[in-house]
Amino acid sequence: MSTGSNLQNCIKPMKDFPLTSFAILLVIAVCWIMNANFKTWEKREGVVEDDIHHYYGYLPAAFIFGDLKIEKKNYPYGANASMFWTVKAPNQGNVFRMSMGLAYLYSPFFFTAHYYSKLAGEEPNGYSTPYHLALLLSTVVFMVIGLIYSAKILIQLQFNDKITAITLLAIALGTNLLCYSTLTAPMPHAYNFCLFAIFFYYILKWEISKSIGHTIILSLLFGLITLIRPSNAVIAVFFIPYYLFEIKGALNFRFILRSIIIAFICISIVWLPQLLYWKYVTGQYIFYSYIENGFNFDNPQIINGLFSFRKGWLIYTPIMVFALAGIYFLKDDLAKFRVPLLFFLVVNIYVIYSWWCWWYGGSYGSRPMIDSYGLLILPLAAIIRVIASRNWLIKSSALSLLLFFIWLNIFQTIQFKNTALHWDSMTRELYFKQFGKLMPIPGNTDYLDYPVLPE
Numbered sequence: 001m002s003t004g005s006n007l008q009n010c011i012k013p014m015k016d017f018p019l020t021s022f023a024i025l026l027v028i029a030v031c032w033i034m035n036a037n038f039k040t041w042e043k044r045e046g047v048v049e050d051d052i053h054h055y056y057g058y059l060p061a062a063f064i065f066g067d068l069k070i071e072k073k074n075y076p077y078g079a080n081a082s083m084f085w086t087v088k089a090p091n092q093g094n095v096f097r098m099s100m101g102l103a104y105l106y107s108p109f110f111f112t113a114h115y116y117s118k119l120a121g122e123e124p125n126g127y128s129t130p131y132h133l134a135l136l137l138s139t140v141v142f143m144v145i146g147l148i149y150s151a152k153i154l155i156q157l158q159f160n161d162k163i164t165a166i167t168l169l170a171i172a173l174g175t176n177l178l179c180y181s182t183l184t185a186p187m188p189h190a191y192n193f194c195l196f197a198i199f200f201y202y203i204l205k206w207e208i209s210k211s212i213g214h215t216i217i218l219s220l221l222f223g224l225i226t227l228i229r230p231s232n233a234v235i236a237v238f239f240i241p242y243y244l245f246e247i248k249g250a251l252n253f254r255f256i257l258r259s260i261i262i263a264f265i266c267i268s269i270v271w272l273p274q275l276l277y278w279k280y281v282t283g284q285y286i287f288y289s290y291i292e293n294g295f296n297f298d299n300p301q302i303i304n305g306l307f308s309f310r311k312g313w314l315i316y317t318p319i320m321v322f323a324l325a326g327i328y329f330l331k332d333d334l335a336k337f338r339v340p341l342l343f344f345l346v347v348n349i350y351v352i353y354s355w356w357c358w359w360y361g362g363s364y365g366s367r368p369m370i371d372s373y374g375l376l377i378l379p380l381a382a383i384i385r386v387i388a389s390r391n392w393l394i395k396s397s398a399l400s401l402l403l404f405f406i407w408l409n410i411f412q413t414i415q416f417k418n419t420a421l422h423w424d425s426m427t428r429e430l431y432f433k434q435f436g437k438l439m440p441i442p443g444n445t446d447y448l449d450y451p452v453l454p455e
Contacts, residue, residue: 019165020151024144027172030410031140034182038417041132045081048127048135050362052186053085054098056135058277059110060084060126069281070094083127087291089282097289099274101227102188105142109134139185146194147172149201150377156204157334159381163388166402167381171373174319174406176365179413184363188228189370195225196235196374203239210255212262219263223270232371234351238344295354305353305366309428310449316365316412319405326379329386337378348372359451362423364416414438425450 040046048056061068061084065075071094075083086094110126113134117124147168154164171177181190199221206214218239226233278287306313314321324345330338352358352368360367387398415421420440422430430447434440 017151017155017161017164019161020155020168023165023168023172024147024151026169027147028140028144030173030178031143031182034178034413035136035140038183040183040185041129041136044077047132047186051098052135053083054096055102055188056106056110056186057084057086057096058100058103059106063111064114064124064126068277077127083125087289089284089287091283093281093283095278095281095287095289097291099227099230099289100277101224101229101270101274102186102191104224104227105191106135106138106186109138109141135186136182139181139190142194143172143177143181143190146190146197146374149194149197150374153197153201153204153377154381156201157378159385163381163385166384167377169406170319170322170380170384170402171377174402174409175317175370175373176367176409176413177370177373178409179364179416180367180370183413183417187367189367192225192228192232192371193374195221195228196371197377198374199225199235199239200375200378212258215259215262216266219266220270222263223267226267227270227274229368229371231351231355231368234344234348235375237347238340238375241340241343293356295351296356297350297354300350300354301358302349302353305349305358308359309426309431310424310451311359311363311366311426313366313369315431317369317409319402319409320369320373320376320380322383323376323380326381326383329382330379334378334382341375341379344372344375357451359424364413364421364423411436411438420444422448 035041057070058068061070065072067073070084070086077083084094085097087097089095110131113130114124114126116122117128117130120130122128122130150171151164151168154167159167172181177190177193180187199218202214202217202221206218222233222235225235275285278289279285304310304312307315309315327338327341327345330341352366355368384398387394412421415434415438416423418439420434420438422444425448427447427449430444433447434444
């Protein structure tokens with residue numbers, strides 16, 4: 001049976017997958033427990049902190065203070081801080097460094113909190129407790145939507161309930177996706193995980209229909225993905241090889257041209273508010289808001305990015321070794337995903353670790369890799385299915401390792417929040433001295449290796 005027929009015949013409602021539904025509910029419970037335990041919404045900079053000022057600032061600036069140029073006043077935020085973090089454009093305009101895609105996703109929760117604040121007599125300034133709670137809720141909601149679409153992908157590709165449930169638990173609880181859905185929310189990565197999963201799902205839908213409707217959805221999603229993090233345009237490196245394999249000998253030049261025109265129009269619609277904002281604030285329709293920061297493509301830090309104790313992806317998220325190995329097990333009807341995934345991984349890793357700050361500031365593990373989990377869900381499920389078909393010794397050993405990695409990730413997430421794992425200066429020696437200890441050991445700063453920033 002062809003993959004297209006499989007997809008058409010195997011779309012099943014989630015109610016037929018009780019273990020998968022239970023897995024998602026369990027993830028929600030874990031997120032609630034972690035948020036309830038740390039109560040970051042009660043802290044002045046527990047939610048809107050660091051880069052979030054840039055992602056979120058568009059909303060209060062536009063809809064509360066009516067000052068997108070941030071020029072009416074200083075907007076104090078506590079004793080020594082400002083609500084709005086901006087950089088200076090050449091025309092001296094105050095411009096948010098990050099593009100506004102994430103503000104699109106925040107907005108329903110922001111407006112709900114704003115309306116509630118007015119009704120409840122809370123200060124409707126965009127930074128009080130209701131807004132913090134709304135932002136935390138938004139992160140969990142989008143993470144859960146990402147899990148639901150991940151489940152839909154696996155179900156359509158013939159994975160059973162048990163394999164799908166285990167895979168979702170591995171991704172949600174065994175990786176740094178958990179940290180960025182709770183204790184370091186609302187950074188963009190849980191949202192991008194969600195969008196990547198939806199994008200993947202609609203690739204499968206497009207495979208069946210080749211319809212204008214699904215082309216429009218994919219194009220709008222691509223526009224939003226890139227508006228949140230422009231470097232995530234590399235998702236095209238996954239779609240284009242897949243697209244070419246699907247259209248060979250079947251679709252004509254007219255179809256390809258139509259798809260390109262639709263994509264251009266849809267992406268332009270998504271990006272238009274950003275272009276108008278840049279023009280309004282900086283005088284330029286296209287503005288590079290990172291100013292002095294960029295990519296060092298001639299000196300990528302791939303080994304450090306993957307394996308260093310400072311912030312190595314596979315050091316702090318070892319469960320993803322299984323996802324990488326799972327690419328080999330994409331066989332039969334799944335084999336067509338192997339080359340697109342490999343292309344995507346190579347380009348994505350190269351781009352991510354060519355960034356001037358390859359450790360990406362204060363973070364748990366390698367946070368930019370989280371976005372791609374919406375694609376890596378497939379090879380992870382593939383290897384779990386292979387393991388599940390082996391003898392009891394292999395299955396029990398693999399299950400024990402899976403449970404250990406989930407425990408390790410949850411434990412290290414709490415260590416990170418307690419600064420037992422330093423946000424950017426960890427070393428191999430300190431990692432093992434802190435292993436199994438929730439709080440920082442005495443003298444832990446003596447073992448730190450502070451990063452050297454480029455001049």
